[in-house]
Amino acid sequence: MSAKESTIKKKNANNKKSINLKNEVEQLTQELDKIKNQLLRTIADFQNYQKRMEKELKIKENETKQKYLTEIIDLNELLKKAYKDKNPKEGLKLIIENIENFFKKEQIKYIECIGKKFDHNFHNAISTLEKEECEEDIIIEEVKKGYMLNDKLLRPSHVIVAKKKVE
């Protein structure tokens, strides 16, 4: 084989190599474009999903509102009747019973607090009262009732807590 022949052969091999590389680059570029496009579509899909969820959340929120507002509307009608009643005690008793039953159904529970030791998990101290003889940090007055919803705090009891008078 002459030197010339070998150079040509080498050249051909190089050409082939570069064509192969070119093809590979093209293929990879195409693949990259495809994947980039897929990524963008996934992000867009996610953003559209977020938008849809927001819409659905609003609908859900309205449904919940509806449920509770209907109860309040009924209550209002009944209270209006009681207001017109000359002797409303009996009626009011039933109305309150209805509300308490509704609370029970919704798993809303009143938090007992008078005489108990203050607990930041359930109580919110709005002030303290100094007393000569008392146990420290015992709740002596309930300013606003607190409630639990299932196992979660719906709102804490607002309370006044006893403090020992320092001589």
Place this chain on the structure above:
Amino acid sequence: MSKIIGIDLGTTNSEVAVLEAGKPTVIKSAEGQPFFPSVVAFTKDGEMLVGEAAKRQAVTNPEGTIHRIKRKMGRGEKVKIRDKNYSPEQISAFILQKIKKDAEDYIGEKIFDAVITVPAYFNDDQRQATKDAGKIAGLNVKRIINEPTAASLAYGLDKEGDHKIAVYDFGGGTFDITLMEVGDGVFEVLSTNGDTQLGGSDMDQELVDYFAKEFEKKYDIDLRDDPKALQRLFEAAEKAKIELSSTLQTDINLPYLTVVKKEPKHLEMKLTRAKLEEIISSFVDNTKQPCIQALKDAKLKPSDIDHIVLVGGTTRIPLVKKKVEEIFGKPPKRDVDPMECVAVGAAIQAGVLSGDIDKDIVLLDVTPLTLSIETLGGVSTSLIERNTTVPTKKSKVFSTAADNQTSVDINVLQGERPMATDNKSIGRFHLDGILPAPRGIPQIEVTFDIDVDGILNVAAKDLGTGKEQSIRISGSTKLSDDEITKMKKEAEEHEEEDKKRKEKVEIRNNGDAMVHTTQKTLDELKDKFSKEDKENIEKGLKELREALAGEDITKIKEKTDDLSKVLQKASAQIYQQAAQQYQQQQQTTDKEDKTKDESWSGKPSGDDKTIDADFKVKDDKKKTDKKE
């Protein structure tokens, strides 16, 4: 890569936000609030409390509770609690730890990095102290940024070229004004001023005093001596303040507020916005001087300010907005929640640092208007709703409107109106070669595909023959703002009449379909109906056809309903007969296999053709529904 959170470490409350798919979300505390009280407490039993829990017990444990630690940051002071010394960095770290934990619970992964905001007037020591607090809490503080800068970021003001911004921050306890200059995304503080003893809580106090005085006038008793009543007055004041931000008058009704001489007394009064403004005006006026001083220090005139950003809950009060407008001579920006915008801005900065905000990826375009095609009766049936992020692809299956229809016309529309003629036609093409078939049988799948450059590709494919036709429409997302506004406005203006028109077309389409179904049923089942039923159906059919020839929509609806009832009644009878026949047959042929006729899935004997046809229609419908 894990998320970086943005924290607004405040004097009274702190907030935290994170970027999710390019959108900032404010994270709620475990107690369910969108903020964390910046309060730390050590109880007698040695328990440490942070946030809501610490706040609740504060009055019973004043010696063990720390408020407003931010004011001591970077001053080298220590706080002594229950015989132990703590640096302000440590106390702040407890707050940051609580925020970190609740944020981790929310996101569902560990958090290592944070961006924390500080007031613009914080010096290097105070900034370093904040950074150290983060470190103690186990957070790698990627950057400390100024609160007003964060608020401006929440409004995207870094992208609007060179301009000057005033950030007016009126919170519960303090007032800050910061003037800044922004260029190439870099913020420079020009001047700051403020009042550390001025805030929304002063207004509440003033309002409570007003309520108490009014009550005293009437009953000669000072409610402020009664902690029970006082608590309710504060709640009422807060509520009234919020309500009067959107209404002009509110009722303050506090039944059974107190007992005077064994008689229950109620507070009952009206509060107008004007009265509220009279009560709080002095506080609002007090924000003017710091603003003027800040302008003076920055050597600026009010007219030099391009944007005003509001921060803090108190800026929701209309009088405050009015004051700001009066001081700077232009209305403030107001579309980001003023309570959240600092944390939101910090989260955006965090997103930039973590590479979450890569302009190519996250800032995807949205379709400014709904894209639809024209369907039977000139109705616009939407495929891609307005405000959908692109690139996106949606398909729907349609069918033919007439028997033996061999081509469909795809008219691509853009706009919010329900009728095709009112929207803009942006492209049109035909798909032909559909095999002749009864109406409703061919399935033509129409696909809208918008790529990232906003080029819309619409394709229609006959699922029966596989024949396909498509069109490319460029610039579907690139409309001028004027055009979008005009089209949206038109849609709003014509909403009522459009609805009616669409209803009319729908009634007509329903009538049309009813005629078709009835005719088909009659042709197929003519021997099955009783003579009387057949006559009734034919009569109804004739009447509906006559109605459809006219313009009276109520009549069309009425006749459609009538015919539907007659047809249903007649069909029910046929089914009953078939069932009876089937039962008889079953009883005679196979007495044991009785379970079968309980379910309707069994194929009744007799006329197989009828049942098949019925199933087919159902099937078709199902398929179509699924694809939609």
